[in-house]
Amino acid sequence: MCGIVGYTGGEACVPILLEGLEALAYRGYDSAGVAVFDGEKISLCKAQGQLSNLSVLLREQPLAGSCGIGHTRWATHGEPSYVNAHPHMDDAKQIALVHNGIIENYQNLKQMLIQKGCEFVSETDTEVVAQLIGSLYMGDCLSAVLAAMRLMEGSFALSILFYDEPRTIYCCCKDSPMVVGHSESASFVASDIPALLPYTRDVCFMEDKQIAVLRPDGVDYFNEFGLPIEKTLTHIDWDVEAAKKGNFEHFMMKEIFEEPVAFKKTLEQYVSVKELRLKTDIFPWSQEEAAALKKLSIVSCGTAYHAALLGKKFIERMAGLPVEVDIASEFRYGDAVLEPGDSLMVISQSGETADTIAALRMANGRGCRTVAICNVIGSTIAREAETVLFTYAGPEIAVAATKSYLTQLIVLYLTALDLAQKRGRMSAEAVASRILEMAAMPERMQRILDNRERIQYFASRAFSVKHVFFIGRGIDHALAMEAALKLKEISYIHSEAYAAGELKHGTIALIEEGSLVVALATQPELLKKMASNMEEVRVRGARVLAVTNGPADGVAANSHEQWELEPMEETLTPFCAILPMQLLAYYMAVQKGCSVDRPRNLAKSVTVE
Ligand code: AGP
Numbered sequence: 007m008c009g010i011v012g013y014t015g016g017e018a019c020v021p022i023l024l025e026g027l028e029a030l031a032y033r034g035y036d037s038a039g040v041a042v043f044d045g046e047k048i049s050l051c052k053a054q055g056q057l058s059n060l061s062v063l064l065r066e067q068p069l070a071g072s073c074g075i076g077h078t079r080w081a082t083h084g085e086p087s088y089v090n091a092h093p094h095m096d097d098a099k100q101i102a103l104v105h106n107g108i109i110e111n112y113q114n115l116k117q118m119l120i121q122k123g124c125e126f127v128s129e130t131d132t133e134v135v136a137q138l139i140g141s142l143y144m145g146d147c148l149s150a151v152l153a154a155m156r157l158m159e160g161s162f163a164l165s166i167l168f169y170d171e172p173r174t175i176y177c178c179c180k181d182s183p184m185v186v187g188h189s190e191s192a193s194f195v196a197s198d199i200p201a202l203l204p205y206t207r208d209v210c211f212m213e214d215k216q217i218a219v220l221r222p223d224g225v226d227y228f229n230e231f232g233l234p235i236e237k238t239l240t241h242i243d244w245d246v247e248a249a250k251k252g253n254f255e256h257f258m259m260k261e262i263f264e265e266p267v268a269f270k271k272t273l274e275q276y277v278s279v280k281e282l283r284l285k286t287d288i289f290p291w292s293q294e295e296a297a298a299l300k301k302l303s304i305v306s307c308g309t310a311y312h313a314a315l316l317g318k319k320f321i322e323r324m325a326g327l328p329v330e331v332d333i334a335s336e337f338r339y340g341d342a343v344l345e346p347g348d349s350l351m352v353i354s355q356s357g358e359t360a361d362t363i364a365a366l367r368m369a370n371g372r373g374c375r376t377v378a379i380c381n382v383i384g385s386t387i388a389r390e391a392e393t394v395l396f397t398y399a400g401p402e403i404a405v406a407a408t409k410s411y412l413t414q415l416i417v418l419y420l421t422a423l424d425l426a427q428k429r430g431r432m433s434a435e436a437v438a439s440r441i442l443e444m445a446a447m448p449e450r451m452q453r454i455l456d457n458r459e460r461i462q463y464f465a466s467r468a469f470s471v472k473h474v475f476f477i478g479r480g481i482d483h484a485l486a487m488e489a490a491l492k493l494k495e496i497s498y499i500h501s502e503a504y505a506a507g508e509l510k511h512g513t514i515a516l517i518e519e520g521s522l523v524v525a526l527a528t529q530p531e532l533l534k535k536m537a538s539n540m541e542e543v544r545v546r547g548a549r550v551l552a553v554t555n556g557p558a559d560g561v562a563a564n565s566h567e568q569w570e571l572e573p574m575e576e577t578l579t580p581f582c583a584i585l586p587m588q589l590l591a592y593y594m595a596v597q598k599g600c601s602v603d604r605p606r607n608l609a610k611s612v613t614v615e
Contacts, residue, residue, distance in 0.1 A: 008035065008080050008092075008106040010184065011201050012165040012175045014073040015192020015222045020064055023076035026194075026201035027057055032257065032403040034609030035078035036086035040064070041093035041102035042074035043172050048102045052091040072222075073173040075165045075195075077104035080609050084129030093167075094133040096140025097124055100169040103139070105132040106197055107161035107182040108614045115157065135164065143168070151176050151217055152232050161360065161614060163212075165195050175220040177212065182613050183358045183386060184212040186225055193220035198611075199242055199382070200401055208239040211384035240384045244401055251403075256602045258404035258496070262588050263455060265409045266448035269581065271398040272413040276420045279445050282438035289424040290377045290393040291349070296428035299349060301328045305337045305365040306353035307612065309407035310414060312488035313379075314353055316580055317418035319481045323577065324432060325425035334361035335615070338368060346373030353418075354378065355402055355410035356611035357385020366390055379417050381410050395421070404603045405610045406496050408588050411488060415580055419444075443574060447581050450572050454585045461586055464551065464567060465593030471522045474501040475543075476587075477509065478526035479536060485580050486526050489587035496605050497595035506539035519547035524587075528555035528571065528579035540564035553586060555579050 009030030013019045023040050038060045039052030049069050053059035057078065077092035084090035092104040109115070112131035115138055120126070124137045138157065143150040147168045161181035168174065177184060177195045187194040187206035195218065196202050202209055212218060215230035216237075227237045254260035277284050291299060302321065304314040311333055318329040332340070334352070338361055344350065350369040354362045357380040366387055369376050378391030381399050388394045397413035423440060426432035474493060476486035486503035493501040504513050506525070517523070523543045527536040537560030540550050544564050552558070552565035556573030571582045595602050 008197070009078040009201070010075070010104050010106055010163055010165050010195065010197045011077075012075040012177065012195035012220065013192060014173050014175050014220050015189075017072060017192065018070065019072050019074035020069055023074050024057065024061055024064070025204070026196055027076050027078050029200040030078060030197055031057060032405060032603060032610050034080045034405065034604060036081050037088070037091035038076070038078045039091045039093055040069065040074055040076040041104070041167055042069040042071035043167055043169075044069060044071040045172070048095070048099065048167055048169055050093055050095070050102065052088055052093070054086060054088050054091060073167070073175065075102065075104050075167060075175060090128045090130050092132055094128065094130065094136040096136050098140055101136055101140050101143065101166060103132070103136050103164055103166040105135055106163040106613065107180075109135060109158050109162060110160035111158070135162070139166065145170070147171050147174070147176055148217065148219070148228065148232060151178055152230065155180070155215055155230065163197060173222060177218040177220065178216065179212050180214045181360065181363065183611075185384070186210045186212060186218045186220065188225050192222055193225050195220060199244070200403070203242065203244065207242045209242060209384070210237045210239055211389065213389070242383070256404065256592070256596075258406050258408060258592055258602050261402055261404055261409045262585070262592065264400065265412050265585065266451045266455070268399045268409040268413050269416060269451065270448045272416045273420075273444055275396070275398055276417065277441050277444075279441065282441045283434065284420060284424050284427065284437060284441070286424055286428070288395070289421060290375065290395070291425065291428065293428045296425050297430075299327055299425070301330060301348070303330045303332065303342075303344070303348065303350045304353065305332050305334050305350065306362055307334050307359050309411045309488060309491060310353040310355060310359075310362070312484065312491065313411055313414035313418060315484035315487060316415055316481065317353075317422070319484055320419050320422035320577060321425060324422045325429055326431050327425055327429070334359065334365045338364040342368070344369060344372045344374055347375065349375040349377065351377040351379065352387060352391065353380075353414055354385075354387050355381045355397075355399075355407055355414075357382040357387035358611045358613050359387075360613055360615050363387055363390070379414050381413070403610070405605055405608045406492060406591070406602075412581065412584060416444075419577070440575065440578070443578055444581075447578065450574070450582050451585055453572070454582060458589050460569070461589045462593045465590055465597055468522060469497070469594040469597035471499060471520070473516065474499055474522045474524060475513070475517070476501065476503040476524045476526065477506040477539060478503075479506050479532040480529050481577065481580060482526035482528055482532070482536075482583075485583055485587070486524075488584065489524065489526070489591075492588055492591035493594060495608060496591055496602050497598055497600055498606070499594060499598075506536055509539060509542065514542060514546065517543050517546045517548050521548040523548040523550050525550055525552045525565065526583060527552055527558055527561055528583055529576050530555065533558055534560060537561055537564055553583055
């Protein structure tokens with residue numbers, strides 16, 4: 007989704023705006039632009055395509071000024087084009103603004119404004135907002151913004167320049183993230199933390215319908231009624247390097263290589279490794295509550311949904327608690343049966359996914375116990391859930407989720423152990439032995455990374471395939487869902503996950519000579535069944551790659567290649583099995599010359615429906 011930056015201070019703003027937009031580029035975009043107050047007027051510079059196109063224009067036609075806003079646009083209303091790129095202005099050229107989100111009633115507002123004589127040049131809802139504020143402006147900027155907020159429906163994060171208030175930036179948001187920062191001589195606004203880190207670590211997360219007025223000497227905050235409010239600052243301890251690529255060609259590979267450390271960091275937040283015990287007070291349910299739980303609902307999107315599918319396996323197997331998993335966009339418009347006191351968990355790396363936020367708000371509205379697994383401190387979901395279980399993956403810049411998925415699995419697995427222990431289904435000793443095996447996981451993962459050439463070699467021979475089928479049973483089926491998403495979203499190769507036992511009910515009709523089938527066969531009690539499923543596809547011409555949990559009978563005879571994980575307790579295999587799947591997707595995408603970190607049509611955080 008789009009990225010917003012704003013700066014007002016003593017420095018030339020254009021280099022700062024460009025650097026901030028670059029830091030947000032991972033969010034996905036197709037055009038970019040800046041608006042700068044140069045002391046006499048508000049000037050715009052916009053370009054379609056990559057940020058480098060905008061930089062070239064700004065070198066050719068520099069914009070001088072120390073107050074400005076910038077935007078990278080991920081097209082929703084109107085095609086990616088110069089005309090539709092932000093910033094947008096009112097007819098009088100007195101106001102310039104940038105916008106993230108979707109104004110759902112923009113057509114009605116546009117008709118009203120046209121009747122007032124406004125002339126539009128773009129197809130965007132954003133230009134409607136600029137004209138709306140321009141039509142409401144009677145000399146008081148704050149009043150105009152407040153009035154516009156009351157008329158707009160949908161989601162918005164806005165940064166606004168008014169000609170009459172030079173060096174000031176007005177910001178507001180609703181259902182779209184915005185973070186504000188201040189250093190000793192400047193104020194900053196951005197859609198996400200990485201754009202602010204080079205300047206300040208103490209940031210303020212804007213809440214819905216609040217307004218921030220940024221000036222070089224500080225920031226004033228107001229509520230939706232125009233009354234001054236105090237906001238607390240959150241200190242961000244990410245290191246700036248963590249949000250940079252380092253020596254890696256892609257953020258995705260860097261983040262895959264960070265998984266062993268992310269695993270260790272997250273594990274240590276929830277267990278005492280030395281004493282091999284859970285920090286039970288951190289988990290959401292007391293002993294009594296855990297014993298009384300009848301069901302847990304988990305709702306999320308994309309990779310986070312796939313993590314939830316594994317969470318279901320972990321919690322049902324170890325804690326004996328029924329778990330219902332749902333896709334947030336289905337859940338929010340479905341007929342969810344949620345009673346006051348029911349427990350609902352949401353999982354979100356960004357904490358800003360619109361559908362997941364909506365599901366959380368629905369559960370909060372019905373008096374449910376809400377728990378979030380989230381990777382971003384201060385994000386909307388982290389702020390609005392009753393209990394937050396943070397993952398400690400650090401900033402994840404690549405659109406394809408990797409380390410965030412792994413750390414979500416850790417928190418889900420430990421939640422399952424906590425519930426199992428509190429519900430009397432697992433002894434402290436049994437839990438301790440799992441923790442002991444988890445503590446050894448980073449080294450196992452590192453060995454997989456150290457021996458990645460085999461995966462790279464396989465990808466160099468397989469990347470021209472048109473279809474890939476990932477099959478598995480039980481835990482492996484849930485894992486196959488994530489493996490398939492990784493491959494399709496960065497390599498654009500059609501790939502699907504299927505329950506292996508389901509193939510014969512239709513999908514096996516698609517298997518032909520040369521089809522690539524990746525068989526995840528890490529569950530000992532299902533191995534024989536998997537071996538026969540592998541034989542079914544092999545005898546029909548498929549090339550079979552098997553991933554097993556140690557040596558596995560019957561697999562070698564029915565696969566053309568076998569990647570053997572070091573033997574481990576079968577519920578722990580996803581932590582290692584996902585690595586070869588992520589690496590396979592990465593190498594196939596690199597072989598195809600795809601934009602690995604920023605795949606076409608995708609954004610890192612889907613902040614609109
Ligand atoms: C997965 O690689 C994608 N990045 C996407 O499916 C993502 O997992 C999904 O949009 C959910 O995002 P969230 O975890 O930030 O809510």
